[in-house]
Amino acid sequence: DAGITQSPRHKVTETGTPVTLRCHQTENHRYMYWYRQDPGHGLRLIHYSYGVKDTDKGEVSDGYSVSRSKTEDFLLTLESATSSQTSVYFCAISDPGTVTYEQYFGPGTRLTVT
Amino acid sequence: RKEVEQDPGPFNVPEGATVAFNCTYSNSASQSFFWYRQDCRKEPKLLMSVYSSGNEDGRFTAQLNRASQYISLLIRDSKLSDSATYLCVVIASGGSYIPTFGRGTSLIVHP
Numbered sequence: 160d161a162g163i164t165q166s167p168r169h170k171v172t173e174t175g176t177p178v179t180l181r182c183h184q185t186e187n188h189r190y191m192y193w194y195r196q197d198p199g200h201g202l203r204l205i206h207y208s209y210g211v212k213d214t215d216k217g218e219v220s221d222g223y224s225v226s227r228s229k230t231e232d233f234l235l236t237l238e239s240a241t242s243s244q245t246s247v248y249f250c251a252i253s254d255p256g257t258v259t260y261e262q263y264f265g266p267g268t269r270l271t272v273t
Numbered sequence: 274r275k276e277v278e279q280d281p282g283p284f285n286v287p288e289g290a291t292v293a294f295n296c297t298y299s300n301s302a303s304q305s306f307f308w309y310r311q312d313c314r315k316e317p318k319l320l321m322s323v324y325s326s327g328n329e330d331g332r333f334t335a336q337l338n339r340a341s342q343y344i345s346l347l348i349r350d351s352k353l354s355d356s357a358t359y360l361c362v363v364i365a366s367g368g369s370y371i372p373t374f375g376r377g378t379s380l381i382v383h384p
Contacts, residue, residue, distance in 0.1 A: 190370060201376035202360070203318070207369075217371075249316055255370045260305050262362075262372060264316035 161188055163265040165250050171271045178237040178247050182250030184230075190253045191233040192262065193217075193225060194244040202249065203240055240272040276300060277363050279375035286382055291350045294378045296361030297343045305364040306337055308346045310357045311377065317360055320346075351382045 172178050182191060189212030189259060192207040194217075204217030206225040212223050224236045239242055250265040279296045286292050298306075306323035321328065323344050325337040334347040344363075348355055361375035 199376075202374045204371065207371065247314075253370065258365055260370050260372075261307055261319050261322060263319065267316050 163250060163252055163263060165248075165265040165268050167268060168266065169269045172240050173273055174241055175239050178240050178270065178272075180248055180250075180270070182233045182235070182237045182265055184233075184252050186252060186254070186263075187230060188252040188254040188263075189230075190255060191227065192251040192253075193223070193233065193235045194249045194251065195219065195244075196249060196267075197246050205235065205248075237241060240270075242272050244270065245272045246270060275375075276373045277361055277375040279359075279378045281376060281378060283379035283381050286351055286380070288351055288353060288382055288384055290345065290382075291349045291363075292351055292380065293345055293347045294359055294380075295343050295345050296363075296375050296378075297341075298349075298361075298363045298373075299342070300363070300373075301342065301362045302366045303342075304366040306344050307362040307372075308333075308335055308344075309360040309362055309374075311360055312357050316322050321359070342380045348380075351380075353382050353384065356380055356382045 164183045166181045193205040194202045202217045208214045208227040226234045251262040252262045253262045296379050308320040309317040310320045311317040323337050327336040332349045336345045358377040360377045362372045364372050
């Protein structure tokens, strides 16, 4: 299995509080991604990074920010959590230097905003 | 129209059955194709890449039809442990390396 960890694995927080999720990889892959997964919507890309300090928005980026100060860490921040951000969050990595660009996923973070 | 479409199912089949899933994509510039498997409350895991010539891995066969813009996954001799959601993933050319996921097809294999 690819070396990807996410922390925390579960979190319950209140509306209006800031929340930071961490993704850590040991594979030295250049690309890192944050997704959310909700019933009826599948996986939706929030933000991604193509290198240290290089990030871009995905299809559902409103209300989220990211930072990548080291190759191995990609942080997702909810500045002021809302109930609509209750979801399962997956981090993924890939290395387009390989032939087929496949992604590998972390175990997920289950976030509940009350 | 969604970029990547899958029949959500569920496909409910007995053990030993052969089952096939299709996935259509709208971007003709798509260059890389994958099938992922996702178990309930777990992360998606790469099942297999899909090559132009088709490829097989044990009981699993993946095929690509560029002319009709679809990929398929065939599972032979289904096992109870094959019960999962199967996600179709497509990556377009152009350098962004951003995958597009289908919403998944649910498979339930029963005794």
